[in-house]
Amino acid sequence: MDGKILTASPIFEVQNVSFEYERIPALRGLSLTIDRGQSVALVGANGSGKSTLLRLLDALSFPSSGTISFCGDQLSPELFRNDGYALSFRRRVALVFQNPDVQLFNPTVFDEVAFGPLQMDWSSAEVVAKVDKTLQLMGIGHLRDRAPYRLSGGEKKRVALASVIVLDPEVLLLDEPTSMLDPRSQSQLIDLIQQWKGSAKTVITATHQLEIVEDIADRVFVLEQGSVAASGSAHDILSDGDLLLRANLVHAHRHKHGETTHSHPHLHSHEKHEH
Amino acid sequence: MRSNRALGATLVGLARALGRALVSEDLARQCGLLQSLDPRVRVAGLLTLVLAVTLSHRVSVVLALFGTAVLIAWLSKVRLATLFIRVWLVVLAFTGVIALPALLLTPGDTIYTTAIGSLRITAQGATTAVLLIARVETAVTFTTLLVLCTPWMHVLKALGAFHLPQEVVMMLAMTHRYIFLLAETASQMFESRQSRTVGVLDSATQRRVTTRTAGVLLSKSVELSNDVFLAMQSRGFRGDVKILSEFRMRTWDYVGLMAFLAVGAFAVWMGRS
Numbered sequence: 001m002d003g004k005i006l007t008a009s010p011i012f013e014v015q016n017v018s019f020e021y022e023r024i025p026a027l028r029g030l031s032l033t034i035d036r037g038q039s040v041a042l043v044g045a046n047g048s049g050k051s052t053l054l055r056l057l058d059a060l061s062f063p064s065s066g067t068i069s070f071c072g073d074q075l076s077p078e079l080f081r082n083d084g085y086a087l088s089f090r091r092r093v094a095l096v097f098q099n100p101d102v103q104l105f106n107p108t109v110f111d112e113v114a115f116g117p118l119q120m121d122w123s124s125a126e127v128v129a130k131v132d133k134t135l136q137l138m139g140i141g142h143l144r145d146r147a148p149y150r151l152s153g154g155e156k157k158r159v160a161l162a163s164v165i166v167l168d169p170e171v172l173l174l175d176e177p178t179s180m181l182d183p184r185s186q187s188q189l190i191d192l193i194q195q196w197k198g199s200a201k202t203v204i205t206a207t208h209q210l211e212i213v214e215d216i217a218d219r220v221f222v223l224e225q226g227s228v229a230a231s232g233s234a235h236d237i238l239s240d241g242d243l244l245l246r247a248n249l250v251h252a253h254r255h256k257h258g259e260t261t262h263s264h265p266h267l268h269s270h271e272k273h274e275h
Numbered sequence: 276m277r278s279n280r281a282l283g284a285t286l287v288g289l290a291r292a293l294g295r296a297l298v299s300e301d302l303a304r305q306c307g308l309l310q311s312l313d314p315r316v317r318v319a320g321l322l323t324l325v326l327a328v329t330l331s332h333r334v335s336v337v338l339a340l341f342g343t344a345v346l347i348a349w350l351s352k353v354r355l356a357t358l359f360i361r362v363w364l365v366v367l368a369f370t371g372v373i374a375l376p377a378l379l380l381t382p383g384d385t386i387y388t389t390a391i392g393s394l395r396i397t398a399q400g401a402t403t404a405v406l407l408i409a410r411v412e413t414a415v416t417f418t419t420l421l422v423l424c425t426p427w428m429h430v431l432k433a434l435g436a437f438h439l440p441q442e443v444v445m446m447l448a449m450t451h452r453y454i455f456l457l458a459e460t461a462s463q464m465f466e467s468r469q470s471r472t473v474g475v476l477d478s479a480t481q482r483r484v485t486t487r488t489a490g491v492l493l494s495k496s497v498e499l500s501n502d503v504f505l506a507m508q509s510r511g512f513r514g515d516v517k518i519l520s521e522f523r524m525r526t527w528d529y530v531g532l533m534a535f536l537a538v539g540a541f542a543v544w545m546g547r548s
Contacts, residue, residue: 060505083513090511097509101459102502107426114519119511124519164510 010069011036011171011202012057017066018226019052026052028226029066034204036170039197041213041234042206044223045248050206051098053223054173057204058095091120094164098175100156104148109140109159112148116167134166138192154185161192172196174205178212190215210238210249222247302423307351309424313528314433320535321421327539328414331546334402337409340542344416351424362419363412370411374404427451431516444516453500460495464488 012034019027027049034040042050055061056068059075068075070089080086094116097103106112113134117127135141140158143151148159157177164172177193178186193216197203205216213220213234220237222230224247230237237243244250303310309317324340331337348358379389383399422430435444468488476484 055505058509060509086513087511090509095509097502097506099502102499103506105503105507107428111428111519115507115512116510118517118519119513121517127519167510 009036010034011038011071012204013067013069014053014057015067015069017053017056017063017068019049019056019061019064021052026226027056027063030223030227031066032221032228032231034202036202037200038219039203039217040205041217041220042204042223043208043210043213043220043237043247043249044229045208048223048247049226050208050223051175052226054095054175054204054206057171058093058173059089060095087120090116091167092169093171093173094167094169095173096157096160096164096175096177098179100153100160101149103160103163104156107147108145109135109143109148109151110145112159113163113166116163120167130166134162138162138165139188153180154182154188157181157185157189158192161189165196169201171202171204174203174207176207176209177205178207178209186212208249210244213238222249302353303426303429305352307353307424308347309351309420311527312531313522313524314425314429315436315522316524316528316532316535317421317425318430318433318437320532321417323535323539324417324542325414327542327546328410328417330543331410332406333546334406334409336542336546337406337413340538341409341413341416343538344413344420348416348420351420353420353423358416358419362415366412366415367408370408374407377407378404428516428518432518432522435516436522453496453503457492457496457499460499461492464492 010033012032014030014032017027017030018025030049030053042053044050052061056063056075057070059068059070059080062068062075062077070093073079073085080089104112106115110131113131114127117130122130132141135144138158138161140155140162143155143159148156151159157180161177174193177189181189190212193203193205197216203216207213207216217234220232220234221228222237222243229247230240230243241250312320324343328337328340331340345355345358348355378396378400379394381397381400381403383397385395386398386401387396389395425433431444431447434447465488468484
C-alpha cells in the first residue's frame with residue numbers, strides 16, 4: 001500500500017463475490033465499485049447481505065468465490081498473515097458493528113477508545129492525546145471512566161464510533177448505525193456521520209432505514225438476496241417506488257381519505273408525502 | 276413454578292456477580308498495598324503464597340498465612356465484609372461438604388462420639404478437615420485479592436510476561452468480556468420466556484423447555500464469542516495484550532517481591548511434615 005491519495009479512483013472493487021454461512025448463501029455473485037471519498041449506502045431488507053458485505057470489506061471473512069480488492073490489493077487470508085499489511089489495513093479501514101455490545105470489551109470508555117491505537121503501537125503520549133481529543137469530539141468526555149456495559153444504547157453507539165474514529169481511518173464502515181437509537185440520538189449520530197463524510201473520507205453505511213439515506217450517502221446500492229438489484233444517486237433510488245417495494249424496503253400502506261381506503265408504497269422521508 | 280424461581284434467582288445472582296466484577300475494577304484503581312506494586316509482582320507474589328499454602332502440612336502455618344492474607348486485604352483497602360460474604364462463606368459451604376467425611380471417617384484418637392453408632396470424630400480427622408478448609412480458604416483469599424486489586428487487562432499482561440502461551444491469554448481475555456454478554460443474554464431469554472408463560476408447567480415440560488433454552492443459549496454464545504473476536508480483530512488485535520501503562524519495576528516492587536518470596540519460603544519450611 002503506497003498511501004497515495006487519488007481522487008475518484010476505486011478504493012474497493014468487489015467482483016462476482018459469493019459467500020455462504022454453513023452452506024446458506026448470503027452473497028450471490030455480487031459486484032460493485034466504491035470510489036475514494038464517496039459516501040455510499042447499502043440498503044436492503046433484513047437478510048439481503050448488507051452486514052456480510054461489510055465484514056468482507058473489512059477483511060474479517062473472505063469470499064467463497066470472486067474477489068475483493070482494496071486500493072488494488074486483492075484481500076485474502078494469505079495477505080493478512082503479513083502483520084505489516086494487516087495493521088496498515090486495520091488502521092485505514094474501520095468497522096462499527098451493528099450491536100455495540102460486541103464491540104465494547106474494555107473496562108472503561110477510555111480503555112475502549114485506546115484499544116485500537118495501542119494495537120497500532122503508538123506512543124503512550126500520542127494514545128492519551130488522541131483518545132482525549134476523540135472523546136471531546138464525540139461529546140463523551142464525561143463518560144471517560146465509566147464502564148461501557150453500563151451506558152445507554154445511544155452512549156454505547158457513540159463510544160463504539162469513537163473507538164474506531166480515533167484511528168482516523170480512510171474508510172468507515174457502519175452497520176445499521178442508527179438502529180436501537182431514540183430520535184435525538186439518531187439525529188446526533190447522523191450529524192457526526194455528515195461531519196465525517198465532509199472530511200473527504202469514504203463512508204459505507206449499511207441500513208434499511210431509508211429516511212436517513214439522503215443525509216448520509218451520495219450513492220446507493222440496493223441489495224436483494226445477496227446481489228446488487230440497483231444502484232444510483234440517493235434521489236433516484238428513493239424515487240423508484242417499484243424498486244423499493246420489490247426489495248421489501250417499503251410496504252403497501254393502507255389508509256383512508258374521507259370515505260375511500262387505498263394503498264400505496266409508503267416511505268418515511270423528509271420530503272412531502274404525496275399521493 | 277419452584278424451579279422457575281430457582282432459575283430466576285440464579286440469573287439474578289449471576290447479574291449481581293457481574294456487578295461485583297465491575298466494582299472490582301474500581302477497587303483496583305484505589306491506593307493500597309497491592310495496588311502500589313507492579314502487576315507482575317502481584318501475580319508472582321500471590322501465586323507464591325498460594326503455592327506455599329498447598330505445600331504446608333501444619334494447620335498453624337496455614338492459619339498464619341490466612342492471617343497474612345487478611346492483613347494484605349486490609350492494607351489494600353479490601354473490605355473484610357466483602358471477603359467474608361464472597362469468599363469465606365462460599366468456600367466454607369463447598370469445602371465443608373468435602374471435609375465432612377474426613378472428619379468422621381479418619382481413624383485415630385477419638386475426641387467425640389456421635390449419637391450414630393460407630394461414627395466418631397478423631398483428633399486426626401479434625402486436623403485433616405481443618406487443614407483442608409483452611410488451605411482452600413487461604414488459597415482462594417489470595418487469588419481473590421489478586422483479581423480484586425488488579426485490573427483484568429493487567430493480570431493478562433502480567434501472565435503474558437511469565438511466558439504463558441499467547442493463545443491462553445487471548446482465551447482468558449475473550450472469556451472475561453464474553454461472560455458478561457452471555458449472562459445478559461441468558462437473563463433476557465429467561466425474562467422473555469417468563470413473560471410468555473401462563474400458569475404452572477409440569478416438570479417434564481419444564482425440563483424440555485430448559486434443555487431447549489440451554490441449546491439455543493449455546494448456539495448464541497458461539498455466535499457472540501465469534502463476533503467479539505471479530506470486533507477485536509477489526510481494531511488491529513493480533514493476539515498480543517497491549518495496555519497503556521507499561522510495567523516498570525521500581526525499588527518498592529523488588530522489596531515487595533522479596534517479601535512475598537521470603538514469606539512463602541518460610542511458610543513452606545515451617546509447614547513441612
